[in-house]
Amino acid sequence: MATGNITKTAIDAFVPEVWSKEIIYQTTNASIFAGLVRRDFDGDIQDKGDKVHIPLFSAVTVGDKSANTAVTYTNYSESTKDLTIDNHKYFAFRVEDIASVQSQPDLIAGYAAQGGRGLANTMDQGLANQVSDATITQNVGVTTSAGAYADITDAVIRNAIQKLDEANAPESDRYLVISPAQKNALLGIDKFVDASKIGDADVIRRGLFGQIYGVYVYVSNNLKDIAAAASSAGGAAVAAHKGCIMFHKEAFALCTQLQPRVQAAYDLDYLATSVVGDVLYGAGILMPNFVVQVRTTTEA
Numbered sequence: 001m002a003t004g005n006i007t008k009t010a011i012d013a014f015v016p017e018v019w020s021k022e023i024i025y026q027t028t029n030a031s032i033f034a035g036l037v038r039r040d041f042d043g044d045i046q047d048k049g050d051k052v053h054i055p056l057f058s059a060v061t062v063g064d065k066s067a068n069t070a071v072t073y074t075n076y077s078e079s080t081k082d083l084t085i086d087n088h089k090y091f092a093f094r095v096e097d098i099a100s101v102q103s104q105p106d107l108i109a110g111y112a113a114q115g116g117r118g119l120a121n122t123m124d125q126g127l128a129n130q131v132s133d134a135t136i137t138q139n140v141g142v143t144t145s146a147g148a149y150a151d152i153t154d155a156v157i158r159n160a161i162q163k164l165d166e167a168n169a170p171e172s173d174r175y176l177v178i179s180p181a182q183k184n185a186l187l188g189i190d191k192f193v194d195a196s197k198i199g200d201a202d203v204i205r206r207g208l209f210g211q212i213y214g215v216y217v218y219v220s221n222n223l224k225d226i227a228a229a230a231s232s233a234g235g236a237a238v239a240a241h242k243g244c245i246m247f248h249k250e251a252f253a254l255c256t257q258l259q260p261r262v263q264a265a266y267d268l269d270y271l272a273t274s275v276v277g278d279v280l281y282g283a284g285i286l287m288p289n290f291v292v293q294v295r296t297t298t299e300a
Helices: 008-014 017-029 097-102 107-132 154-166 180-186
Strands: 051-056 079-084 087-096 174-178 208-212 215-219 241-248 252-267 272-285 291-296
Touching: 079 252, 079 272, 087 097, 087 107, 097 107, 097 272, 107 241, 107 252, 107 272, 154 174, 154 241, 154 291, 174 180, 174 291, 180 208, 180 215, 180 241, 180 291
Parallel strands: 174 215
Antiparallel strands: 051 079, 087 272, 174 241, 208 215, 241 291, 252 272
């Protein structure tokens, strides 16, 4: 009878549960956009499938009721938004025993934590990139005499709020995400840095910079510079700009089919521990009229 096999029981020590908790913690706390959008579709696609069909309901027609007259029934033709689960992201590394034994820090835990931040950053970038989607038509910003976009101003913020108001976006759950350079610009606006005027003296939380006019302001390094677009038939030229954004929570959705996880196995050929972390998700726009591009100066 053969002996000496490495069994599941024998390698359990290489796959402690604490690694999985560590990767989830790092992923959660490295995100900005992921905490500001709809996340309530995860349970719809845990078992099988690659799409989530989200129904979009029309506004209901209200009519006048006349005496002795029957009501008129309205026929509604509703549409759906398909959220495709098509992003499978991962990180992988292998730590040889000699490196693990002779290193003072816990290499596996350290790299797993960094990998978790990498996964979170990638998911956040995917959401941030939605700002340049062609379905988003509302934008605000001021330009210089040379035609380039300038730093954010108080008027720009108010104009963005007006567009959300006109779209009937709810007052709650509105967010403005800006770049670090635009945070610097906002620090020059007295009413923004005066806690007595913004109504919240305790606003310095993870990623949260402040609040103005009831809109929470977050700072992210994942906002990209959007290249200039030449004029085309029926459209005007657009100068290059940073893709800052104001939106309501209902505008975007993030669906995670496979929650962030980490797996490890001992590789006898290399005398090393192999570690792989991954996540499977989809992201998209649900209500483009609840989004306003806040165009500011590029920073590349």
